[in-house]
Amino acid sequence: MTTRLYTHPIYLEHLTPSGHPERPDRIRAIEAHLEDLGYEDLDRQQAPPGDESSILLAHPETHLEAVRRKIPDEGTVQIEDDTYASPKTWEAALTAIGAATAAVDDVFSGTVDNVFVAARPPGHHAEKTKEMGFCLFNNAAIAARHAQKQHGATRVAIMDWDVHHGNGTQDIFWDDPSVLYLSTHQLPLYPGTGAKHETGVKGNIVNAPLAPDSGSDLFREAMRARIIPAIRNFAPDLLIISAGFDAHHRDPLAQINLTEDDFDWATGQMMGLAERHCNNRLVSLLEGGYDLQGLAFSVGVHVKRLMKG
Numbered sequence: 001m002t003t004r005l006y007t008h009p010i011y012l013e014h015l016t017p018s019g020h021p022e023r024p025d026r027i028r029a030i031e032a033h034l035e036d037l038g039y040e041d042l043d044r045q046q047a048p049p050g051d052e053s054s055i056l057l058a059h060p061e062t063h064l065e066a067v068r069r070k071i072p073d074e075g076t077v078q079i080e081d082d083t084y085a086s087p088k089t090w091e092a093a094l095t096a097i098g099a100a101t102a103a104v105d106d107v108f109s110g111t112v113d114n115v116f117v118a119a120r121p122p123g124h125h126a127e128k129t130k131e132m133g134f135c136l137f138n139n140a141a142i143a144a145r146h147a148q149k150q151h152g153a154t155r156v157a158i159m160d161w162d163v164h165h166g167n168g169t170q171d172i173f174w175d176d177p178s179v180l181y182l183s184t185h186q187l188p189l190y191p192g193t194g195a196k197h198e199t200g201v202k203g204n205i206v207n208a209p210l211a212p213d214s215g216s217d218l219f220r221e222a223m224r225a226r227i228i229p230a231i232r233n234f235a236p237d238l239l240i241i242s243a244g245f246d247a248h249h250r251d252p253l254a255q256i257n258l259t260e261d262d263f264d265w266a267t268g269q270m271m272g273l274a275e276r277h278c279n280n281r282l283v284s285l286l287e288g289g290y291d292l293q294g295l296a297f298s299v300g301v302h303v304k305r306l307m308k309g
Contacts, residue, residue, distance in 0.1 A: 001280070001309035004106055006099035007031065007118040008047040013088035014121055015076050020084065021253060021290035022120065022134040030118050030286075033296035038304060043112060047119060049091075050098030057145035058138050058172050063129045067093075067136050080132050093121055093136050100143040100285055101150075104238065107281040108151040114274070114282040114306050116243070118299070122287045124166035124242045125191060133164065133191060139285050140242045141172045144179050147238045154178060157236035159227065160185070161266060162244020162287040163254040165194030169242065170205055177202035180234045182227050184208045184219060186247070186254050206230045212255040216262050219247070223266060231273050238281045239274045241267075245289030245298040253290055260301045267305040275309075282306070 012024040034042065055064045070079040071090045079085050096119035103115035123140055125133025140158050147153040157180040158173075160166040165185040170193065173179040177200075185194050187209035194207045208222035231239070245263065247256040274282040284302065289295035 001114065001307055002043060002112040003303065003307040004043040004045055004103070004112040004115045005034065005118065005303070006045055006047040006103060006115065008095050008099070010088060010092045010095050011120045013086070014092035015086035016084045017076055022122070025292060026289065026295060027118060027120060029292040029296040030299050033300045034303065036300070041307060042303065047095050047099035047117070048102050050094040050096070050101065052094065054097050054101055054142050054146060055137050057149065058141035059128055067131055083131055083134055083136070089121070089136070095119065096121065096123070096139050097137060097142055100139045100283070101146045103283040104143050104147045104151065107238070107283060108147065113280045114284070116284045116303050116306060118286050120286070123285070124160055124162060124169050124287050125164070126168040127171040132168070135168060138168045138172060140240050141169055143240055143283060143285065144238070148178065153237040155180070155234060155236045156238045156240065157182065157231050157234055158240045158242060159231065159270060160242035160244070160287070161247065162242055163247040163251065163256050164190055164244070164288060165207070166242055167191045167193040170194070170198065173200070173204065175201045177204045180204050180206070180230065180236065182206040182230060184210060184222050184227065186210055186212060186256050189254055210256055213257065215257040216259065219256070219258055219262055220265065223269060228269055228273065235277045237278060238283070239270060239278050241270060241282070241284040242287045243284045243302060244287035245295050248289065248291060248294035248298055250291040250294035251289065260297050263298045264301040264305050267302050271305065271309060
């Protein structure tokens with residue numbers, strides 16, 4: 001398998017206050033780990049700049065302009081309860097979108113088999129018209145819409161294993177049966193959405209909530225019972241992973257007890273589905289993960305599995 005990594009120094013310049021969990025050190029920890037032996041064949045590329053028009057694939061122009069107005073000229077400002085911006089945040093967000101859309105282009109052109117995007121700010125909490133949960137724009141949703149618009153994808157599946165439910169992605173695709181959104185997450189937990197009965201207008205939303213203190217067995221059972229069959233039945237043209245790693249047992253923001261082995265296993269399951277239905281077209285976008293060791297090691301096994309097939 002040929003795996004591409006997109007990242008960019010600009011992601012380090014999206015600044016948050018001291019002590020904030022979504023911080024530049026997340027990218028530093030990932031990059032340092034991926035310099036270890038075993039990743040020599042990783043196709044490392046600098047993320048390209050994104051186009052503002054791509055934002056409009058998933059958000060109205062009013063949201064784009066509202067976020068732009070909140071970017072400060074200096075310092076760090078709070079733009080929502082726990083979401084912050086600094087002078088380079090706009091460029092970082094656009095470059096995260098640029099990486100996500102380039103990754104879609106790569107897998108549809110056959111340049112590579114799959115792509116992992118190590119970018120920030122993350123995206124899955126961003127609703128159509130609201131930034132929240134560290135997220136400004138919904139990178140996964142924009143990538144899905146880009147696949148449909150530029151590559152004629154008729155069905156896109158987005159698998160979200162971040163420990164927090166991706167309320168933003170669910171909001172954007174609630175009434176769109178061309179996109180299947182699936183999520184495993186802790187409930188109750190921020191943002192409070194993601195109950196099983198939340199299924200979208202066409203049954204295209206599949207939530208598999210996990211109780212606090214759940215571990216490997218319950219996570220894998222949810223994947224086998226709800227997530228994998230739904231993707232198999234949907235038979236997508238593209239599989240996108242909202243790859244949060246905050247369900248790791250070390251993470252300070254939740255109480256799910258997964259290990260690196262669980263992320264390795266889940267990655268393998270998604271790759272099998274991509275091989276069967278998508279000609280291996282798989283794009284993985286970094287979401288959460290706030291313990292630096294847990295994040296780095298989990299991304300490491302995720303990327304290594306992507307590389308091995």
